Amino acid sequence: MTLPDIGIVHMNGISESWDSTSTSHDQAETRGTDVEIEKLKNLARLLPYSVESHSQMQQLLDFIIKRICQAVEAQDYDVGFLQWDTMLA
Secondary structure (H helix, E strand, O other), X not given: OOOOOOOEEEEOOEEEEXXXXXXXXXXXXXXXXXXXXXXXXXXXXXXXXXXXXHHHHHHHHHHHHHHHHHHHHOOOHHHHHHHHHXXXX
16 A cells, blocks of 8 residues: 655645655754744745734734733623634634
8 A cells, every 4th residue: 555645735726845855853853943943934835724823823912811810800700701712713
């Protein structure tokens, strides 16, 4: 049984190669997280929608957590907590 080559990503006519065999384990360790960040940047570029920056994502997460804490303090579990918990999920 032959498996399909999933090392190439095709989206909207753009082709990207994800050949993990070309990088040895030692080289990947020395690069640290640079390889992973480049992969995420490439994936974000291929998405058909925009991706918010890290600071925007962190601000939104802080806002949602603040609203969850306020709902718990007010003991508003039915509407408030469920709404913000759903937003977090």
